[in-house]
Amino acid sequence: MNDTTERYVQFRGGMLLLSAVWLLMGTTCTASEHDSDRLFTLKVLPLLKEKCGGCHAADAEDLKGDFAVDSREALLKGGESGEASIVPGKPDESILYQAVLWDGLEMPPKENDRLTKEQTHYIRRWIEAGAPWPNAKRQDELRKAEWAVRENEDGVIVDTSGGLADEWTYRRYHPEDIWAFRAVRRKTELVGPQNNLHAVDFFVNAKLQQAKISAAKSADARTLIRRATYDLTGLPPTPREIFEFRKAFKAAPERTYGDLIDRLLASSHYGERWGQHWLDVVRYADTGGFSNDYERSNAWRYRDYVIRSFNNDKPFNEFVVEQIAGDELRSDDPEAIVATGFLRMGPWETAMIPQDEARQLYLNDLVHNTGQSFLSMPMRCCKCHDHKFDPIPTRDYYRLYAAFAATQPAEMAADFLPQENRNGFAQKKKLVEELLAFAKAELKTVDDKMEAAATKWYEEHNLPYRSANQRRKDPEDMKPPRHVGLTPEETGIKKVREQDVWIWERRLERYRPMAQGVYNGSDKNTNARKLRPTDNVKKGWQPATFILAGGSLEAKLDEVGPGVLSGIGLPVPTENDASSAETPGNGVPRQATTSDDPYLLTEGISGRRLQLAQWIASDDNSLTARSFVNRVWQYHFGTGIVKTANNFGAKGSSPTHPELLDWLTADFIENGWKTKRLHRLIMTSTAYRRSGPHPNLKKVETVDPNNDLLARFPARRLTAEEYRDSTLLISGELNREIGGVPIMPEINIEVALQPRMIQFSIAPAHQPSRTPAERNRRTIYAYRVRGQADPMLEILNLPNPNESCDLRDTAAVTPQAFTLMNSDGITDRSIAYALRVQKERPDDQSQQIRRAVQLAYGRVATAQEEQNLSAYLTEMRRYHQQHTPAVVEYPTQVTRSLVEEFTGKPFQFTELLNVYNDYVPDPKPWTVSAETRALADVCLLLLNSNEFMYVY
């Protein structure tokens, strides 16, 4: 059946009736006239305004086709073609109707704006009814009558702080689109687990039964331990762990499995794995991005705070409050200051941007990412207008904006905590100090030459010498020309070295008790390269926040105070609020809200964020706990109960198991927002323990192609971090140390040394950490530069840190093969891996093969594998006996070439690579025997194989 007939059949009844009424009725207001007036006022007119008015209203900036839709007369007159756009009573002869069907004309022209079937039918019915156009007064009456009804067949009106137009404020939502704005159902409101069935299985099995598909059987012990270990720690289990687990599992599967989960949750690697998930969401990086990509030297402390929070099973609601308002919560607690690093995670830069715009960029970023990270509500859409699909008015956007309006980014003092890793500070600092000294010396040479020329100039002009600083503001004719005495090339060098001094002085701040944080204060001129708090907040300064039409600073509408999202119907918690008794931060004095509006926060400069954070972390907030529970579920099963973990709005996915999500959320809240408990709950379900293969795969894939119902467990590819960490673990090189300043792994040397443009200069080369123990640590500790990623991680879909990543891409792109087969990094891992195998199984080739396979796959090699790989090893031994790798030396300096902005000519300068002065390399092809290189070839294949790459 095609679209047209379907529509016809569906609506024929109504059409006949309407036509009859139209023919028979006179001028008195009848029920049907009332209906068609309503149809026009409530359905058709908004469509004409929204979908056509932009280009086809008489007041449109640029009236298209000389055609307007803003009156009945205009429609009857038609456009430049001269033909009427509507023929009352005859939709099929009406151009307007044909156009919205995209029959002939295609209107609106954008695919995404196209009218739905339902909407085109409104227009059809309206034209059939004679295209009535009631006057404004009548329209108003009809609208008011309609708005008085809260819920009808068109949907439900959601109370909010109000849109820019009544049409938005009183629009209706389909209940299934606003599920997330509705309160989480308590367990008592749900038909919950019965017959001692595990809660997760109760809900999952119900859906499977409905769909009449059976579940796969439980995975075997080896699959389970590998799955659980990767999921909770991001590392593979060791062969011994597997052996012991399998043995115990045979005797007591439930207890053994439960013990495994407990052991993994207690491991400090748990925080590294789950901290990484959170860092993906909040866009962790060690630099600020954009043209200078300035280092945020203390960001690492926030990274470690996140890891620590997961390891300590910090209640998630506390975690929320600390990140948004740690400084207001416990201003003397360094941990709480470090936590506000969340507010410093976005890429941000002030260079060449007017101050007010730079400030706006910062605040927009905070609003959007606070919404997205904690509430799964991306806010960017409502920066310019009321939300097109969700009950979020732009007013709420600017209320959130006002909540941050006094928040100023700065490097804050924060003492080091005993639990923070400060290993090797002295030695690492020394390397930076050497680079700083070099830059200063080079700068001095140029400056001395310039000052000599300046001195001469002053002598020639009979004026007393004034230093570069002193003369900065002197009149032009009272001081020597800028860069006097320098060749253009020397001017270039001066700029480069000045930038170097900034870079290395900044890097030394890593070792100082500082944190990338915020303080509350008035707006001032800022430069992202150095952000220090000021004590002297201007007296009486009060941020003024306006709704900005179209997000433009030039288009101020109403002034708004700080507030929260009104659409979920949760008031801001007050001091007397019993439900907030357990909310973190209770007992901290707070200013009462000054308004009757329950969604407004305190107006004080201080306290806005804390109240906002408490509102977000409230037990009664329908978004926060659901958002996080869904994320946890997603990282276990590969997809969330809601597939769009960052977006619970109408344009996100609907939950596949809404009752399960609510049950888990209610349980999570009831039990103190404890994440480890949630893991245990999810992982002890049968659903989590299912195997991938299914006896009736064809049927399952037909009924449930996306595996939404979880009849079987989905395989997943290792993430970039898991891959690198696993190779280091298997090769025996992994240093399991936790936390500390960023490590510098060895990355592709071409990329490490390749010049990277920053403003006025070239960013310093990537110098790896000096010793294997320092650099062969887990990837979460690797220096994360927005302007340059480690190519090996990037190719394995490491996300771009400028955007929040709620789920990793796993596309298998061809360049992955180049990196995993050919790079120096993977070659080094394969050699270390071979050395380990040789050391552990010194004599026998077969034993070596078996050991290599066991380390990579956690199982015994098959006879076939042993035979094939053994033959391959023999062959490779012959090959390597005839092929000797050349020795590669590390450079201790590199010559840079830059095109000088003044002259367009290249000039050169030297950059020191001082780490290589006494560098301790990993084993390299040229430091090992042909025998090792041959075995390394076998190891390389294992590290490239699908069995290693996927978790089942």
Next chain:
Amino acid sequence: MTSLPRRDFLYGLGSSLGALALTDLLAADFATAAGPLTPKQTMRPAKAKAVIMLFMEGGPSQVDTFDPKPELNARHVTESTRTKGLATGKRFFVGSPFKSRKVGNAGIDMSEPWQFLADPEVADELCVYRGCRAESLNHPEALLQMNTGSRLGGDPGLGAWATYGLGSENQNLPGYVVMTELALPQAGPANWTNGFLPAHYQGTRLRSTGSPILDLNPPAFKSHDHQRRALDQLAMLNAAHAANHPDHRDLAARTESYELAFRMQTAVPGIADIAGEPQHVQKSYGLDRKECTSFGKQCLMARRLVEEGVRFVQIFSGGWDSHDYLERGHSSRINCVDQPIAALIRDLKEKGLLEDTLVVWTGEFGRTPDNNYRGGVTALGRGHNVDAMNMWFAGGGVRKGTIVGATDELGAAASEVVHPVRDVHVTMLNLLGLEDNKLTYFHGGRFKQLSQFGGEIIPELIG
């Protein structure tokens, strides 16, 4: 066995997996499977099949290249009271240090440093556009705007959208190739990222020195045959594994990606190896001139890539940010790119490729007609200007031998046929047979498109 999920498929299917049972098992599916880079139907009749975008990073000056302003020259070093832009303090006008003349039959304005491009055979192919306005005064944001349609970074590059919409003709080469100088342009790889599109559509950087693609080849002590042997052995491991996991659909694609990698190891160096090009061709690109070698080689490679069916090629040439010493700066930059660009257009023309290859020459913004007293010195240079710039197009269905749009008498702001950058993007997509409004991808709660929220075609540019 049920059919394999198409969406997860790698480009370049249908070749050897080694002589294994798996091959037979999957052969039928491979024969028909569509990968993400398989050529796709255009949305409307296309005028261009491929794009070569020549990006002059730093912001070339319109009044010193293709938009001469006698009135500005008349006001040279007189005081300016314009307040636009970032600079504060006293300002003075800067006339162009270059004479300009009309060249070719079409009479395109060109400053004198352009010698090769002025050849009528080449100049008459150009469609110079003077009406574009940029948005950001800052290099990285403006670069991102021109290359991804968004100042913020994180959106897909032009070539990512093009290959997402059209696929690529050659499955043994990347569909979207980027060439840069040794130093990356500001904002780096964000200029050619796949953004929220699947990773298959990211630009692949062909490097000017060393290995053309990072780690394209094994370390020197491992031979090509060694690699082949390793891949065969790997295929065996993977086949045994796949037999145990018939339910896992990603395995075949990942295994195949290694085979495609092996084919690319041959195809890519072939493209980069220009020794086979006749001497006179190499010479025409200026490869015998030191200042042209690098950019010339990249232009020649661009032609070879397009010839092989690559969809989108982008070359970045830096150093156009002439705040001071404009004459030296711009003449040196023009000197480096003039001959290679002219040769590229002529070469494409001779090979019959120009008519369906769109060549685009642009920067991220234009420059101001005036300058501030830099440190009190009347430095002859120009600031950043978002209100005026110039760019040109050739081939690919553009209206050749024309000048479209205009700037005011000083070249300070676009005044005729004025369009934002997004309209240039929409027009480029249109020439490729794509429609911006339909070329969308659902991400972050809405359908995203290159123009962000829709744009207009610039009809004057289309032939």
